[in-house]
Amino acid sequence: MDTGFWILQFLNALQFSFLLFLLSVGLTVIFGLMHFVNLAHGALYAFGAYVAASVAASYGYWAGVFVAPFAVAVLGLVLYQFLIKRMRSSGPMAQVLVTFGLMFALLDLTRIIWGDLALALDVPASLSGRISIFGVEYPLYRFFVMMVGAIALIMLNLILARTQIGAMIRAGVDNDKMASCLGINVERLFFIVFCVGCALAGIAGAVAAPLLSVVPEMGLEILIPTLIVIVIGGLGSLKGAITGSLIYGFVQTFGAVFAPQFASVVIYVLLALILITKPNGLFPSRGG
Amino acid sequence: MKNAGILITIAASLLSASIASADAVKVGVLLPYSGVYAALGKEIDAGFNLGLEEFGKGLDLEIVREDSEADPGKSIAKARKLVLQDKVDVMTGIVSSAVAGALRDFVHGAKVPLMITNAGNNSVTGAKCSPYISRFSFSNGQINRLMGQWVYDQGVRKVFTLAPDYTAGHEMIDSFAATFVAAGGEIVGGEYTPFRKTKDFGPYLATAKASGADAVYSFYAGGEAITFVKQYDSFGLKANMPLFGAGFLTSPLYVNAEGDASIGVKTVLHYVPTIDSAINNSFVAKFQSQHEGRSPSEFAVAGYDAAHALSLAIQQGATDRASIAESISKVSFTGPRGEVTIDPKTNNIVQPLYVYETVKKGDKLTQKVLAQLPNTQDDVNGCSL
Numbered sequence: 001m002d003t004g005f006w007i008l009q010f011l012n013a014l015q016f017s018f019l020l021f022l023l024s025v026g027l028t029v030i031f032g033l034m035h036f037v038n039l040a041h042g043a044l045y046a047f048g049a050y051v052a053a054s055v056a057a058s059y060g061y062w063a064g065v066f067v068a069p070f071a072v073a074v075l076g077l078v079l080y081q082f083l084i085k086r087m088r089s090s091g092p093m094a095q096v097l098v099t100f101g102l103m104f105a106l107l108d109l110t111r112i113i114w115g116d117l118a119l120a121l122d123v124p125a126s127l128s129g130r131i132s133i134f135g136v137e138y139p140l141y142r143f144f145v146m147m148v149g150a151i152a153l154i155m156l157n158l159i160l161a162r163t164q165i166g167a168m169i170r171a172g173v174d175n176d177k178m179a180s181c182l183g184i185n186v187e188r189l190f191f192i193v194f195c196v197g198c199a200l201a202g203i204a205g206a207v208a209a210p211l212l213s214v215v216p217e218m219g220l221e222i223l224i225p226t227l228i229v230i231v232i233g234g235l236g237s238l239k240g241a242i243t244g245s246l247i248y249g250f251v252q253t254f255g256a257v258f259a260p261q262f263a264s265v266v267i268y269v270l271l272a273l274i275l276i277t278k279p280n281g282l283f284p285s286r287g288g
Numbered sequence: 289m290k291n292a293g294i295l296i297t298i299a300a301s302l303l304s305a306s307i308a309s310a311d312a313v314k315v316g317v318l319l320p321y322s323g324v325y326a327a328l329g330k331e332i333d334a335g336f337n338l339g340l341e342e343f344g345k346g347l348d349l350e351i352v353r354e355d356s357e358a359d360p361g362k363s364i365a366k367a368r369k370l371v372l373q374d375k376v377d378v379m380t381g382i383v384s385s386a387v388a389g390a391l392r393d394f395v396h397g398a399k400v401p402l403m404i405t406n407a408g409n410n411s412v413t414g415a416k417c418s419p420y421i422s423r424f425s426f427s428n429g430q431i432n433r434l435m436g437q438w439v440y441d442q443g444v445r446k447v448f449t450l451a452p453d454y455t456a457g458h459e460m461i462d463s464f465a466a467t468f469v470a471a472g473g474e475i476v477g478g479e480y481t482p483f484r485k486t487k488d489f490g491p492y493l494a495t496a497k498a499s500g501a502d503a504v505y506s507f508y509a510g511g512e513a514i515t516f517v518k519q520y521d522s523f524g525l526k527a528n529m530p531l532f533g534a535g536f537l538t539s540p541l542y543v544n545a546e547g548d549a550s551i552g553v554k555t556v557l558h559y560v561p562t563i564d565s566a567i568n569n570s571f572v573a574k575f576q577s578q579h580e581g582r583s584p585s586e587f588a589v590a591g592y593d594a595a596h597a598l599s600l601a602i603q604q605g606a607t608d609r610a611s612i613a614e615s616i617s618k619v620s621f622t623g624p625r626g627e628v629t630i631d632p633k634t635n636n637i638v639q640p641l642y643v644y645e646t647v648k649k650g651d652k653l654t655q656k657v658l659a660q661l662p663n664t665q666d667d668v669n670g671c672s673l
Contacts, residue, residue, distance in 0.1 A: 005498045012490035019488070108322075116327035118514055118545035123522065130524055139522040142490075211522075212487060213514035213545060217324045221484065221511075256481075256491035264453075264482035 007136045009257055015142040017249025018149030019208060024226040025152060025241050026200030032236025032285040033173050033193045036084065037092055039099040039223065043106035044198050046219030048072045048205025050110055053119040053214045061124035061210075069202035076198025080191055088190070103219065111216050119214040141210060148207050152200065156238055169193060173285075228267060232274050234281030243282055312350040313602055313612075316370035318381035319405075320358040324484075324510070325383045328587050329356075331541060332405045335588030336380065338574060339595025347602050352376060358383055360390035367391050371398050378403065378612045380594050385409035385455055392416050401613035403598065405590040409455050413636035414669030420613045422635040424597065424628075425590040426558050427666050428459035431534050431641065432507075434661040435556050436467025438643055439505065439532050447532075448501035449478030450492055450516075452508060457483070460507040460534050468505075476501050484512065489519045497525060506533040513537050514545050521549035530554065538646045541585040543653050550646040550653060558637075559586040559625040560644045560655040568624040584624075593623045597630070617673075631665055633673060638665045 027041040051071040056064030083102070087095050122128075123141045130137040160166040171179040172186045180186045212218065225248065230236075233244025248267060255266040274281065317336065319329035333353075340349065352374045354366040363382075370376045371394075379395070380403040382388045388407035395402045396418040404412065404423040408431070413423050439447065447468060451457035457480055465475050477499040479492050486492075496504055504525070508516045513536060520531055531537075535557025538550045561572050561583035571592065575584040584592075601615035620629035626640040641661040646653055 002498075005494060008494045008497075009491055012488060012494060015490065016488045111322075111326070116330060118327075118511065118542045120545045120547050122547045122549075128522075130522075137524060139524075141522060211515075211519070213511040213518070215511040215514070216326070217511065222487075225487070253488070253491045256479075257495060260479045260481075260492075264485050 004134075004136045007134050008138070009253060011133075011136070011138050011142070013250045013253035015146055015249075016253055017245045018146045019204075019211070020225060020229050020248055021149045021242055021245035022145075022152060022200070022204040022207060023222055024229040024245060025156065025238070026197040026204065027226055028230045028233070028236055028238070028241040029156065029200065030194055030197035031230070032238075033169055034088070034190050035092075035236075036088065036194075037095045037099065038084075038197070039096060040079075040102040040106060041197075041201055041226065042219035042221075042223035043103045043110070044072050044075065044201040044219075045205040045208075045222060046110055046216070047075060047106060048202030049121070049209040049214050049218060050114050050119065050205075051202070052206035052209055053121040054114070056121055057119075061122070064121065065203070065206045068206035069199035072202030072205070073195045073199040076195045077191075079198075080194050084194060085187075085191075103223070107216060107219060110219075114216075116216060121209040121214055123210040145207055145211065148203070152203070153238070153242055160238070165189075165192075228271055231281055232271060234284035236285035237283045240281055240283035240285070312348040313378070313607065314350045314352065314374060314376040315598065316367075316374060316376035316379040316381075317351060317353045318356050318363065318366055318370065318379055319353070320383050321353075321355040323357040323359065325358040327510075327541065328383045328406060329358075329381075331585055331587040332381065332383070332591035334575070334579065335584060335591030335593075336405070336595045337591075338571075338578065338588075339592040340599070342574075343596045343599035344602075347599060349602075356381065356383070356387055358387060360384075360386050363387040364390055364394060367394060371400050376400065377607075377609055378598065378616075380591075380598070381405055382407045385412075388412050389416075392418065392421065395420055399613070400609050401616055403594045403616060405594050406587060408459075410459050410666070410669060413631075413634040413666065414671050417634055417671035417673060419617065419635070419673050420609075422597075422613075422616050422630050422637075424594040424637055425586075426639075427636050428456050429463040429669075430636070430664050430666050431556060431558065432460050432464040433467055433664060434641060435464050435505070435532070435534075435643070436469070436473065437471045438556070438659065438661065439464075439503065440468060440471035440473045444473065444503045444530075444532075446474050446476045446499075446501045447503050447505050448476055448496040448499045448529075450489075450496065450504060450506045450508075451478075451480055452483040452486075452512060453480035454483040456509075457507055461505070464505055464534075486512070487515070489516050490523070493520060493523050493525060497523070497529065501529060503530045503532055506531065506537060508533075509536040509539070510542070513539070514542055517546045517553065518549045526552055535560070535586070535642075535644065538655075539585055539587075540583050540655065541587060543646060547653075548648070551648055552645065554643065554645045554658065556641055556643045556661070557586050558639050558641055559589040560642050560657060561585070562644070562655045562657060563625065563642060564657075565624075565626070567622060571624040589624050593621075593625070593628060596621060596623060626660075627663065633668050634666055634671045635673065636666050638663050640664075 048068040052064035052068040229244035233240030256263045356363040383406040385407045408428040535555035597619040606612040606615040643659040644655040647656045
């Protein structure tokens with residue numbers, strides 16, 4: 001248990017946190033800005049991974065990564081027009097039920113299109129191998145995952161805080177009636193936000209696939225961790241999503257090191273503690 | 289009047305049911321066609337169908353399929369439906385150990401023969417064995433029991449073990465560890481990872497690396513196996529710490545999803561499609577022609593051999609639940625995996641095991657058989673038949 005071991009575990013925790021951030025950010029963006037609970041997010045993530053794997057099989061990894069977010073955004077567009085738009089004004093319970101059902105429908109759709117067998121999506125040659133950092137060999141692809149997560153965080157932060165469309169979104173979230181009186185097309189704004197959230201799920205699927213496995217149930221398995229992340233962090237805030245991801249990632253990784261037999265319960269204990277002391281999470285969005 | 293009508297209907301349906309059972313042998317197939325084990329369920333079903341095509345020619349069989357969803361509660365309901373409503377003479381299937389455990393008492397009580405085609409929990413043919421339950425797949429202990437000595441013979445002295453934290457994970461590792469220690473080896477550490485909740489094996493792999501072990505022995509299956517093998521390779525551990533394990537780790541069913549990460553992994557299994565025998569070559573060719581060139585897996589062979597055994601039993605004159613159960617317990621034949629018999633002491637299968645290495649031939653991953661281990665028979669483990 002030398003320093004190298006701890007650096008390795010620190011990198012593992014950081015990498016897992018950014019992976020979780022990528023997985024949960026789309027969910028939290030949609031919730032924070034639209035107050036819409038989209039439990040089908042995991043299924044969209046799986047759809048992204050499947051699209052990436054099929055495209056990559058013929059045109060290489062990078063084509064897969066670029067196509068996946070657009071494909072999932074298009075799926076999001078269709079879902080929004082036919083389903084989500086109608087559910088916008090109904091209560092959270094109806095939304096949860098509809099998107100929960102949607103998740104299973106999408107899961108079976110994935111099965112019908114791609115079958116039950118796992119698909120292959122390998123790390124591209126340019127990102128395979130390891131690099132040495134502080135005397136520790138660490139897989140290059142894991143650094144790539146961290147980088148994609150960090151870029152997503154910075155970009156979203158900049159867009160929301162510094163651009164005009166970011167200001168419009170924030171206005172729409174704070175008071176949508178007033179925003180539309182000022183000439184902002186709030187409906188269209190939310191439509192864009194939903195598609196962006198879906199695209200983020202697509203990126204997450206494509207980036208996570210070489211690390212994990214592309215199987216039909218992948219969307220279902222990721223739902224609980226992402227929900228824990230955004231509940232700990234606070235529903236709907238970017239700061240909450242990254243904080244929640246870091247807490248989850250570090251607790252899970254070091255839990256597995258120090259108390260492997262409790263690895264699966266530690267995070268739930270923490271979740272319970274946070275819900276008792278701060279029921280809205282650590283950094284809830286202002287609009288909530 | 290109305291009541292009389294109903295009575296007549298009931299009588300008629302009872303009559304027709306008894307007529308049907310007098311003619312055909314009704315077979316209930318209970319497999320997960322949906323849910324997380326759907327791929328395995330469909331693979332076993334494909335093997336079973338191929339087996340019936342081949343050995344069941346001219347037999348009067350009626351097949352009733354039910355989706356277990358690999359859910360114990362739903363499986364019990366489906367099994368009741370098969371036994372009480374469809375009045376099947378024999379049942380086959382079962383992928384999940386949890387389902388096998390849940391069904392055991394019902395099947396035993398109803399005296400319906402059940403031919404298990406996957407679930408490997410030791411207890412089904414051990415302490416909780418039943419004259420009505422036979423197994424055509426493997427037991428968790430059986431798969432790994434001879435691997436302790438074999439791994440030791442490769443010059444490995446210190447091993448770190450990794451497996452998911454559920455019955456199969458514990459049984460597989462325990463079985464290996466016992467024989468590895470008996471051979472003179474040392475288990476320097478090991479961890480059980482949260483079952484189907486572990487996305488990042490990084491923390492465990494770092495611990496394994498720091499343990500000073502010569503090798504890692506492991507068991508994972510399905511999506512977890514793919515994730516584990518890929519991550520093991522990405523950390524570059526294979527060079528200094530080779531990966532051994534139960535062969536589900538690099539099963540032909542999902543080795544392609546693992547890609548080059550699986551190359552060089554040495555594991556043990558009761559069947560690989562590259563076993564070189566006339567019977568196996570013909571089985572592989574037939575399976576490939578039905579599945580776009582894909583080779584059969586250990587799951588398909590369990591279904592195939594179950595169909596073979598059932599056909600033999602019926603050809604030998606078994607017609608009802610009791611005679612089928614009795615006949616199945618004595619079955620013995622040579623199949624794709626070699627000579628197999630049902631052990632009369634436990635009703636578990638006795639079969640050879642194959643140590644294989646995943647290698648790349650051209651651009652395809654395939655299994656190179658390194659050793660054939662002798663037929664292994666489980667201890668009675670508290671079973672008295």
